[in-house]
Amino acid sequence: MRAIKYHGVQDLELVNIEKPVAGPGQVVVKVAYCGVCGTDMHAYNHPGIFNWELVLGHEGVGVVEEVGEGVTCVKVGDRVAVGPPGDCGSCYSCNTGHPNTCANAFPNTLGIGPGTQGAYAEYVLSKFPENELFVIPEGMPFEQAVLFDLLGVGFHAVRRSELKLGDNAVIFGCGSIGLGTIQSAKLAGARTVIAFDTNISTHKRAYDSGADYVFEPTEEGMKKAMELLAHEGGAHVCYEAAGHSTALAGAIELCMPNGQVMIIGSDGRPFELVSAALGPMEYDLKFSFTYTKEEIHQLFEMIRMGTFKTDMFQILKAPLEDVEKMIVAQTQGTVDVARVLLTPNGEM
Ligand SMILES: [Zn+2]
Ligand SMILES: [Zn+2]
Structure with a gap:
């Protein structure tokens, strides 16, 4: 499958890697959109953000393609958001209602942690589906749900x-x-x-x-x-x-x-x-740092009910191979949108 690998500052590469397979407790998601986050643009433009190789993308939405043995939180065909926090669920922060400050989250967060494979790819593997997959409410378009990280x-x-x-x-x-x-x-x-x-x-x-x-x-x-x-x-x-x-x-x-x-x-x-x-x-x-999974549920419900508006967030869709062009254009201000959405599988 196609994916965008980050090697370092101003060094992204479209690569072909193995499509992931869901092991026990794991889930494979087919990516519909992945937002190009400010963090990704920062890492593209400045040294010291990611000092390691990885496949970028921590703002993914898509459809559950495969579930491993023992997974009960989602089923094949579910529409989900895939993103931070990649919290461990067992440390002191996680057990006291602050999973966003989990010290173990960073290396595990898809598209951020060293060597992880994020959603700048056709498929993404979730190893901690209970923590990092959010089911998108019925009727909420992917274009709204993909804003979960920035909202x-x-x-x-x-x-x-x-x-x-x-x-x-x-x-x-x-x-x-x-x-x-x-x-x-x-x-x-x-x-x-x-x-x-x-x-x-x-x-x-x-x-x-x-x-x-x-x-x-x-x-x-x-x-x-x-x-x-x-x-x-x-x-x-x-x-x-x-x-x-x-x-x-x-x-x-x-x-x-x-x-x-x-x-x-x-x-x-x-x-x-x-x-x-x-x-x-x-x-x-x-x-204040990121957000919790529970807050994404609250936010999604408020968006679904029309309480929280998203129409002021302009989006622009682009194929995977245009990511570098889009980051440069946004950095230079020639593209001025809230989010560029990569479409690794075309329109889904
Ligand atoms: Zn982000
Ligand atoms: Zn934790």
Whole structure:
């Protein structure tokens, strides 16, 4: 079968590998679509993300092709999403309701862990089907379900935050993760949602996602936001979804005393915190990482019921062999969509 192998920075190869076979407890899924995630683009463009060989793709959806002996969670023909977290189900984090922080998950996560075979391929083998396969509700198209990874991150961050009905929320970054965070915050009852992005082309999508105000993170934009938040001296919760230290600085600046800063984005560079300046405000700095399987069930149900909207997420379908072209085009901004979806088996 055809698959896309990652060798290193700007080095992807269309290869022919053995089609996987389901052993006991395992499941083979025929891939309908696989999203090209920002993480994959990062690994393509920058060293230090994946220092190993693998077949990329952790945002797959498809149809169960084969089930191994003893598998009861899915059956042949089921439509499923295949993706992180590849949690182990038995460590302390997993046993205490935090499978997204499972220390064993990373090496096992398909399309991320060293040597794994992700869904940039015609078929994908799930070794932990109980943990990494989500059955897609009846009637939900693959095009919606495939957004589970990008929507799940903001959904989890808002659930993990202290945001309450009537609070104000600020979101830095209106990329795919930011848009999911904006919508989640509004659905969670935020009174005013103020979003920021340097890229003006994202602003309409931010409004479509429920933002009340969208600004560029300039001095003027920050001033306008502070005027809107003047009553409490800042927002109750500020979400950093840009993955940039200047956005984190902005999030802290717009946080009210005793408010919360939820850090979703990841930035490899160090960030300076001056406790003498921040301590007197008793800011609550918190991190948020991926999502849980249970949250994907909640999200899928909300999408199915029409509560959670996905129409602001523009998609573009492309054959497997065009992946490199698509990553370059998205990096250069000549293709501006929420997700490029690879179609390893054509239209299914
Ligand atoms: Zn992803
Ligand atoms: Zn675990």
